[in-house]
Amino acid sequence: MGELAASASAGDVLVCVGLGSCIGLALVSRRGSACGLAHIVLPDAAGRPADRPAKFAEQAVPALIAALGPHGARAGGLDAILVGGAQMFTTSTGMDIGARNEAAVRAALGLAGIPVTASATAGSVGRTVRVHVATGNVTVRDAGAKEVGLR
Amino acid sequence: MANARYTDLQLDALRELANIGSGTAGTALSSLLGCAIDLAVPSASALELADAVEAAGDPADLVWGVVVPVSGHVDATALLVIPDADATTICAMLGADTDTETGRSALGEIGNIMVGAYVGALATMTGFELDLRPPQTTHDMLGAVVSSVLAAHSDEQELALVLDSELELEGEACTLSFMLLPTPAGVAELLHRIGLGD
Numbered sequence: 001m002g003e004l005a006a007s008a009s010a011g012d013v014l015v016c017v018g019l020g021s022c023i024g025l026a027l028v029s030r031r032g033s034a035c036g037l038a039h040i041v042l043p044d045a046a047g048r049p050a051d052r053p054a055k056f057a058e059q060a061v062p063a064l065i066a067a068l069g070p071h072g073a074r075a076g077g078l079d080a081i082l083v084g085g086a087q088m089f090t091t092s093t094g095m096d097i098g099a100r101n102e103a104a105v106r107a108a109l110g111l112a113g114i115p116v117t118a119s120a121t122a123g124s125v126g127r128t129v130r131v132h133v134a135t136g137n138v139t140v141r142d143a144g145a146k147e148v149g150l151r
Numbered sequence: 152m153a154n155a156r157y158t159d160l161q162l163d164a165l166r167e168l169a170n171i172g173s174g175t176a177g178t179a180l181s182s183l184l185g186c187a188i189d190l191a192v193p194s195a196s197a198l199e200l201a202d203a204v205e206a207a208g209d210p211a212d213l214v215w216g217v218v219v220p221v222s223g224h225v226d227a228t229a230l231l232v233i234p235d236a237d238a239t240t241i242c243a244m245l246g247a248d249t250d251t252e253t254g255r256s257a258l259g260e261i262g263n264i265m266v267g268a269y270v271g272a273l274a275t276m277t278g279f280e281l282d283l284r285p286p287q288t289t290h291d292m293l294g295a296v297v298s299s300v301l302a303a304h305s306d307e308q309e310l311a312l313v314l315d316s317e318l319e320l321e322g323e324a325c326t327l328s329f330m331l332l333p334t335p336a337g338v339a340e341l342l343h344r345i346g347l348g349d
Binding site: 020087097098 | 216291302
C-alpha cells in the first residue's frame, strides 16, 4: 500500500493484491518495455506528509512517471490502466473513498496528458491487478473470480 | 515510532478496555452458538495504515467481513473478520449456509451481537452513550476489506488505533478476529474518561 514499482525486465510481474477502495494504477509504454504500477490509498494529502511515494493520488502519478524515466519511458508515450476504487461498504457518510480516489487519479493523469485505455473500477468487489512486463499485458482478478485481460 | 501518539500506559489501558469488551462479546457469541469460546489477549496498537493491513494476514485470502459503525460519545468502526472456511462452520452451527441470504444475514447478526456486547461493556465502564448502526456484510479479499475500512479512517489521521481480539471456538477449529477502530477524537474521549487524557 502506498508503494510503487517500475520495471523493464521481461521476467517481472508487478502486482497489487486485494485492492478495495485503493487504486492500482498501471502505466505501460506504448513502444518499449517499461511498465509501472502504483498502489494508491487516498485522493489527496491535504497537507499531510507523504511517508510513502504512492499513498496519495496527486503525488503518485508524477512519482510513477518519474520512476519510469530511467527505463526510457516518457509521459507522452504511456497508457494508463486503472483497477480498484470500489466501495466495499456503504455505511458512513464520506466513506466512498474509492470514487474519490478514481476521480483524483484520472485528474492527475489528465494533467500529465496520459490517456486511460482500460479500467476495472467502482462496484463493491475487491480486485487484484497484475502487470506482465514482458508483454505489457495487464490482468485483473475480482475476488473469487477468474483472471481477465485488460490490456 | 508508530506508537508515538499514545503512551504505553494509554495503550495498556485501551488494551484492558478491549479485553473486557471482547470478553463480553465472546460470552455473547458463546451463548448464541452453544459452545465454549477461547479468547486470546487482545492487542492495542497504533499502526500506520499499510502496517495495519499487513498485520491482518494474507491480503488475497477470501474472508467474510462484517462492519458495524458505532456512534455516540465515541465514533468508531467495528470490523469482524471471519475466514471463509470458519464462516461456513459457524453458519452450519446455526443451520445456515453462507451461500444463501440467510447465511449472510446470520453472519451480520453475529457481528451485531458481538459488537453490541462489546460496545455495551464499553458504555457501562465509561458511562458513555453508544449506538450501533446496522451491520454490513461482505465476502471479499482480506486486503480489500481491511484496507477499505482503514482508508475511510485515515482520511482524518495517519495512525489507526487497532484494538484487535481473536476468539476461538472450542472443539471447532475456528478463528474470528475482531477489530475496533475508534476515530482519533473517540480515542481521546475514551482516554479522558478513564483519567488518562492529555
